[in-house]
Amino acid sequence: MAELSYRYAVAEGLAREMRRDPAVVVLGEDVAAAGGVWKTTQGLLDEFGPERVWDTPISEQAIVGAAIGAAMTGLRPIAEIMYADFLGVCWDQIANQAAKLRYMTAGQLTVPLVIRTIHGGGVAKGAQHSQSPENWALAVPGLRVACPSTPADVVGLLAGAVRADDPVVVFEHKGLLGSKGEVPDDEHVLELGRAAVRRRGTDLTIVALSATVRLALEAAAELEGQDVSAEVIDLRTLVPLDAGCVLESFKRTSRLLIVEENPRQGGWGAQIAALVAEEAFWYLDAPITRVAGESVPLPAARGLENAVLPSADQVTETALKLART
Amino acid sequence: MTAGNGTVQWLHDRYADMRRIRRFEDITYTLFRRGTLDGTAHMAAGQEAVAVGARAALGADDYVFSTYRCHHHVIAAGAPMDRCFAELLQRRTGLCGGKGGSMHLTSVEHGVMGSYAIVGSQLPIACGAAWSAHIRGTGGVAVAFFGDGATNIGAFHEALNLAAVWRLPAVFVCENNLYAEFTAIATSINVEHPAYDRAPAYGMPAAIVDGNDVEAVHEAVATAVGRARDGDGPTLLEAKTYRRYGHSRIDPADYRPDEEEETWFARDPLTVTRRRLDELGVEASRVDETDERVGREVDEALETAMQAPEPEVGDAFADVYAEGGAGWRS
Ligand SMILES: Cc1ncc(C[n+]2csc(CCOP(=O)(O)OP(=O)(O)O)c2C)c(N)n1
Ligand SMILES: [Mg+2]
Numbered sequence: 001m002a003e004l005s006y007r008y009a010v011a012e013g014l015a016r017e018m019r020r021d022p023a024v025v026v027l028g029e030d031v032a033a034a035g036g037v038w039k040t041t042q043g044l045l046d047e048f049g050p051e052r053v054w055d056t057p058i059s060e061q062a063i064v065g066a067a068i069g070a071a072m073t074g075l076r077p078i079a080e081i082m083y084a085d086f087l088g089v090c091w092d093q094i095a096n097q098a099a100k101l102r103y104m105t106a107g108q109l110t111v112p113l114v115i116r117t118i119h120g121g122g123v124a125k126g127a128q129h130s131q132s133p134e135n136w137a138l139a140v141p142g143l144r145v146a147c148p149s150t151p152a153d154v155v156g157l158l159a160g161a162v163r164a165d166d167p168v169v170v171f172e173h174k175g176l177l178g179s180k181g182e183v184p185d186d187e188h189v190l191e192l193g194r195a196a197v198r199r200r201g202t203d204l205t206i207v208a209l210s211a212t213v214r215l216a217l218e219a220a221a222e223l224e225g226q227d228v229s230a231e232v233i234d235l236r237t238l239v240p241l242d243a244g245c246v247l248e249s250f251k252r253t254s255r256l257l258i259v260e261e262n263p264r265q266g267g268w269g270a271q272i273a274a275l276v277a278e279e280a281f282w283y284l285d286a287p288i289t290r291v292a293g294e295s296v297p298l299p300a301a302r303g304l305e306n307a308v309l310p311s312a313d314q315v316t317e318t319a320l321k322l323a324r325t
Numbered sequence: 326m327t328a329g330n331g332t333v334q335w336l337h338d339r340y341a342d343m344r345r346i347r348r349f350e351d352i353t354y355t356l357f358r359r360g361t362l363d364g365t366a367h368m369a370a371g372q373e374a375v376a377v378g379a380r381a382a383l384g385a386d387d388y389v390f391s392t393y394r395c396h397h398h399v400i401a402a403g404a405p406m407d408r409c410f411a412e413l414l415q416r417r418t419g420l421c422g423g424k425g426g427s428m429h430l431t432s433v434e435h436g437v438m439g440s441y442a443i444v445g446s447q448l449p450i451a452c453g454a455a456w457s458a459h460i461r462g463t464g465g466v467a468v469a470f471f472g473d474g475a476t477n478i479g480a481f482h483e484a485l486n487l488a489a490v491w492r493l494p495a496v497f498v499c500e501n502n503l504y505a506e507f508t509a510i511a512t513s514i515n516v517e518h519p520a521y522d523r524a525p526a527y528g529m530p531a532a533i534v535d536g537n538d539v540e541a542v543h544e545a546v547a548t549a550v551g552r553a554r555d556g557d558g559p560t561l562l563e564a565k566t567y568r569r570y571g572h573s574r575i576d577p578a579d580y581r582p583d584e585e586e587e588t589w590f591a592r593d594p595l596t597v598t599r600r601r602l603d604e605l606g607v608e609a610s611r612v613d614e615t616d617e618r619v620g621r622e623v624d625e626a627l628e629t630a631m632q633a634p635e636p637e638v639g640d641a642f643a644d645v646y647a648e649g650g651a652g653w654r655s
Contacts, residue, residue: 062452104431108433
């Protein structure tokens with residue numbers, strides 16, 4: 001085990017897959033010599049050379065399209081989209097092409113493609129560089145969606161994503177880049193669709209993802225002091241969704257709090273709420289509760305941004321209320 | 326003499342390929358009129374020479390990317406016609422099991438890597454196939470077909486630039502049939518040639534080719550493919566052609582002036598090639614025999630497709646994900 005930063009874990013995870021499989025290639029803006037604007041592809045050009053690591057023009061449709069074409073003809077490309085907000089520029093390639101080609105061709109085409117991008121607010125960069133649009137991807141059958149919350153998960157989920165034969169959108173979180181954690185030295189592969197229980201508890205279940213896992217864990221520690229025992233689930237992937245893990249936990253606690261950074265309006269938490277309402281309704285002891293990003297474009301001013309993004313305090317307060325309902 | 330392998334037989338065979346497509350499209354149109362076909366269909370009748378001429382320049386390691394107007398490319402590639410008809414007729418034996426439909430004919434075993442119905446979307450994907458052929462060192466070339474209207478969409482420009490800066494083994498073939506749906510391309514560009522005139526912006530070699538002359542198309546594509554295989558990068562070709570039918574379904578194409586139609590129909594690719602065969606001394610009766618033979622083949626293919634079963638409901642849930650099914654939760 002070595003302690004790595006989340007940022008370094010991305011480069012490490014990519015390098016491990018590139019060492020293992022010569023079909024893995026990386027492309028994106030500034031990913032080669034510059035090592036990525038987030039420094040998450042640092043070292044790859046040096047180790048693997050220009051035939052494996054490709055800088056592209058500022059052409060998101062061409063980046064994703066080229067990755068799709070390469071994926072269907074024998075490579076396992078990893079495309080970087082610099083900010084998740086820019087998915088809007090290449091959404092056709094992701095949602096209409098990558099997601100649907102296998103289906104439309106009755107399995108003749110396979111698109112083993114990874115699209116890495118970075119999401120998340122808290123950076124005072126305003127409405128076009130701060131979004132968490134994982135709910136966009138969740139709404140498209142044919143895509144898989146992964147959102148690692150720890151350095152170990154970065155390595156494990158990247159490995160799982162690269163090895164999956166489906167297009168996978170991996171969201172890395174800006175706010176987590178500097179966070180540190182232990183990463184296994186040996187091969188570490190996480191199968192997509194396995195949530196992690198980050199903390200055991202008995203009074204309520206908190207379902208979180210990516211950076212909200214940290215908020216949930218901070219809140220859970222705080223709640224302990226108030227005699228509330230919260231279980232914290234890190235979904236890790238939205239598709240496949242580990243419904244079994246959520247339902248099992250919820251059936252024990254009978255109280256559900258969902259913490260999501262994407263907008264409440266159509267956010268992934270609504271999907272979790274629907275799942276529990278549809279399949280475990282009779283276990284409910286209190287209404288399902290969501291702490292979510294507000295349904296507004298993200299403002300640049302810190303004070304405003306903080307007011308519309310979920311916080312640990314908000315999770316604690318909401319959880320306390322829920323536990324006492 | 327003739328292009329291709331230089332024989333009269335080569336040209337006669339290309340004529341047969343084009344006739345096969347024409348027959349397929351004429352039947353498709355008739356089925357639509359009668360209400361036998363559901364959904365939509367974009368007939369490529371009139372544009373056969375582009376597909377057939379280009380295909381003849383390609384080998385087993387090459388890739389073709391098409392649009393919703395794809396029947397000619399898939400048939401030219403050698404996909405079984407009964408399975409093409411079956412796809413249009415929503416049958417289980419269709420190329421895509423009935424899940425693609427007329428706009429998405431695909432036959433990977435024949436190198437046709439999909440037909441794409443979002444205008445221009447196949448161009449970046451073709452770049453990727455070319456890129457992959459380069460990285461894997463297969464010597465393969467990717468050919469992307471697209472319409473004149475597609476030259477106004479961003480994906481076209483992103484793809485051409487990427488292909489040029491990465492020197493990809495790709496060939497971009499614009500089938501300029503003068504119209505994008507019901508709008509004359511001349512009214513939506515400020516240059517004369519929608520594809521050719523854009524090439525200088527990407528530093529890409531380009532040529533205009535008579536898209537109704539199968540020999541000319543073949544020669545131009547063969548040259549471009551050769552350049553791509555030699556590592557000299559992509560080429561943009563603009564094939565001037567014209568569709569026999571409207572944009573899709575039973576569109577009567579009322580927006581096209583009569584004189585324009587007359588001029589172009591007189592230069593129909595089948596007429597052009599028949600005339601050429603005549604010049605080369607092939608008796609008309611032999612060409613008529615080809616018409617009959619190919620006509621029978623296509624009719625039989627339709628017959629086979631008509632007998633085929635419909636998809637089973639379970640098919641709707643297959644192949645969303647690689648594990649085979651539609652499992653979005655674990
Ligand atoms: C992105 C997108 N915009 C609009 C359409 C609707 N549409 C389908 S075909 C077409 C015209 C395309 O014309 P052209 O590229 O010349 O091809 P042609 O149909 O003539 O073969 C349009 C506008 C579409 N399918 N995709
Ligand atoms: Mg057109």
